[in-house]
Amino acid sequence: MPGPAPSCLVVLFHYDGRVIGRKSQLTVLAFLLPNLLGFLAFVLIPIVLSIVMAFTNWSLNERIELEAVGLRNFGELLGARPLGASRPVVLWAYVASAAMVLVGAVGWVWSNVASWPGRRLGGAALAAVGAGAVVVSAVARPGAGLLVAGAAGLLGGLAVARWADEPWRRGRGVVPPLVLLIGAAGLAVLHDAAAAAYQPRDPRFWQYFYNALFLMLGMPFSIAGALGLALLLNERLPASGSRRVSGAALCAVGGAITGVLLYALGRTNLAVVAGALWAAAGLGLAWNVVAFRTICYLPRFTAGVALMILWKAMYNPEHGPINTALSGLLSWAGLDVDPPLWLSSVAWAKPALILMGFWIAVGGTTMLLYLAALSNIPRELIEAARIDGAGRRARFRHVIWPQLAPTTFFIVVISFIGGLQGGFEQARVMTGGGPAGSTTTLSYYIYNKAFQDLDLGYGAAISWVLFAIIFLVTALNWKSGRALEVDVT
Numbered sequence: 001m002p003g004p005a006p007s008c009l010v011v012l013f014h015y016d017g018r019v020i021g022r023k024s025q026l027t028v029l030a031f032l033l034p035n036l037l038g039f040l041a042f043v044l045i046p047i048v049l050s051i052v053m054a055f056t057n058w059s060l061n062e063r064i065e066l067e068a069v070g071l072r073n074f075g076e077l078l079g080a081r082p083l084g085a086s087r088p089v090v091l092w093a094y095v096a097s098a099a100m101v102l103v104g105a106v107g108w109v110w111s112n113v114a115s116w117p118g119r120r121l122g123g124a125a126l127a128a129v130g131a132g133a134v135v136v137s138a139v140a141r142p143g144a145g146l147l148v149a150g151a152a153g154l155l156g157g158l159a160v161a162r163w164a165d166e167p168w169r170r171g172r173g174v175v176p177p178l179v180l181l182i183g184a185a186g187l188a189v190l191h192d193a194a195a196a197a198y199q200p201r202d203p204r205f206w207q208y209f210y211n212a213l214f215l216m217l218g219m220p221f222s223i224a225g226a227l228g229l230a231l232l233l234n235e236r237l238p239a240s241g242s243r244r245v246s247g248a249a250l251c252a253v254g255g256a257i258t259g260v261l262l263y264a265l266g267r268t269n270l271a272v273v274a275g276a277l278w279a280a281a282g283l284g285l286a287w288n289v290v291a292f293r294t295i296c297y298l299p300r301f302t303a304g305v306a307l308m309i310l311w312k313a314m315y316n317p318e319h320g321p322i323n324t325a326l327s328g329l330l331s332w333a334g335l336d337v338d339p340p341l342w343l344s345s346v347a348w349a350k351p352a353l354i355l356m357g358f359w360i361a362v363g364g365t366t367m368l369l370y371l372a373a374l375s376n377i378p379r380e381l382i383e384a385a386r387i388d389g390a391g392r393r394a395r396f397r398h399v400i401w402p403q404l405a406p407t408t409f410f411i412v413v414i415s416f417i418g419g420l421q422g423g424f425e426q427a428r429v430m431t432g433g434g435p436a437g438s439t440t441t442l443s444y445y446i447y448n449k450a451f452q453d454l455d456l457g458y459g460a461a462i463s464w465v466l467f468a469i470i471f472l473v474t475a476l477n478w479k480s481g482r483a484l485e486v487d488v489t
Contacts, residue, residue: 053460060454073461077205080198087197094194097186104180106476111173118171123160125177129184130154136188152217153180163397204437204445205462211350212441216419218354222361223411227404229296229362230370231396233289244285251282269321293371296363308429311356315342315430343431346438353426353439366411373407374400413477420470442466 052058057069080091108126111119133150157177200206237244255278262271283291299307314320317339326339340348377400385395423441427433433440433448440448442462450459 050460050463053457054464056457057455058457058460060456069457073458074465076201076458077461077465079201081201083197083199085197087193090190090193090197093186094190097183097190100179100183101187102183104176104178104183107176107179111176116171116173117166118169119173120161120164120166121168121170122173122175122177123157123164125157125174126180127154127157127161129177129181130157133184204440205442207437208440208442208445211437211439212420212423214350215353215357215423215441216416218358218361219415219419222358223366223408223415225358225362226364226366227370230367230374231400233293233296233367234371234374235289237285237288244288247285248282251278251285254278255282296367298363299360300364305425305429307360308356308426312343312430315352317341317344343439344435346435349431349435349438353423353430356426366415369407369411370404373404377403409477413474416473416477417470420473421466 054073055068055070057064057067057073059066108122111122116122130150130153134147134154137147137150255275258278259271259275262268262274280292280295283295314322317323320342322342323339330337330339340352342348342352381399381403382395385399390398421443423439424443424447427439427441427444428447431439433444443466446459446462446466449455449462
């Protein structure tokens, strides 16, 4: 009788209730071997190697001798150096204030997800904090970051204060905005003292991390836009078959007449745009919402380098169609204002990338996920709410939106992960990370350190810090998402 199977074959393979023999096990492993080798070569070994690199001065420069440096890379990345006399109290107070801002923001999200009592009053407090930040930004002009953060707090607080289903009362929900207020006040008071006493060892890391967070501000608008588009595309056209055919024929005639007239007037580009719009309307009438869904998803087929090159040409400050249209509109309105320089301006480069990302994301995968979720909502629930007298907004708020909670949770988690580790393609293709590093994100910084500066050890350290941030954010989202799922069920 054959001896026992070797240790690598301890796992038993069953077929039809019987344990298959060693020869069959080897056959199964032979089929699995290419996948296992690919996992080892392209996943496991690179991960282990990057961990080793992060604790060394590994470089592609042959003149630098490899040696272990311990935590030096992480210290250079996250540490600060004193500019004069050491003032640790100021430094740690500043760090504690930043932590309070983070805890307050996360706690405010949890308070609304888990329906803490007092969240409505907390929303009003957050709106007051945001309004104060907007006023300070408008008066002192410290930068766009405070203005954007204040506007987000103001809008989010007002939304909670308006829509929370609870009376005005005190409770745990008031605590997170107060913690956020104390932390923000501490940052404002200690900023000048901390900047005068300490300097980050790697200020570029913090600048690029800020860039990534700034670019993620478009995420809520993209999710909301995708949801709105999905709600529109979830409803079929009420017209009958014969009426749709007649409407499609009229669209074809209208498109032909419009194209000929605009071409005769010398407006060739406008004629092409008008023809595309007429064609989209005709296809929609002929094939119902299927055509509209396909048209809205088309940007995903071209998303990538080609699309970014196209948007870069559209953002051209002199000859791009966006500034050409803006110049005509401003002249028509009698305003003597120059259009933005977009990708060539520090102030407008990130908003330009956010606008492009919004256009790509609204009709993309998020829309398809919401369409799938909407199709799974029982029509009986919506009909029952309509019979009970609920209007369109009430039906969405109390019936549709709670049913979309698991899908929204998944979209938020994936969007956070993509936002924190994204931005490489845009920076590489459209801006080169400029102007003045205003569009460089952490992923592009990793590429520059590892393959431009040839400092693989430092690049690996940045990668693992980014992994830690993504892991923490995902864990927090997962906890809040679980609470949301419990509340819905």
